Amino acid sequence: MYEALKWVHVGCVIASGAGFVARGALMLVDTALLASAIAMAIVAHVSPLAHPWLAAKIVALLAYIALGALALRPGHSRPVRTVAFVAAALVFAYIVGTALNRDPLSWLARAV
Secondary structure (H helix, E strand, O other), rough: OOOHHHHHHHHHHHHHHHHHHHHHHHHHHHHHHHHHHHHHHOOOOOOHHOHHHHHHHHHHHHHHHHHHHHHHHOOHHHHHHHHHHHHHHHHHHHHHHHHHHHHOOHHHHOOO
16 A cells, blocks of 8 residues: 555656646746747837737737736636636637737638
């Protein structure tokens, strides 16, 4: 019995360490994502407010960050965190659609 519990413990240690490394790596990906977006705007001499679709992406990004923080940080009830998680995922899909279609209507731009 001791040997089995020891292997469960070792597996949990490995999973915990891997989760920590993954969260750190994802944080760096988010930083690189934002830095590359700013660099692209600078290199292309693009003002985000000059293009409605780009301004919409920035507003949506702020909503995504706020909803993601609400969903992933403890301190709120599970239903609140669940709704925030789903809303953040929908906002992310909106951002992707807006970027691909270069239209504030996002995915609806293809239907119109």
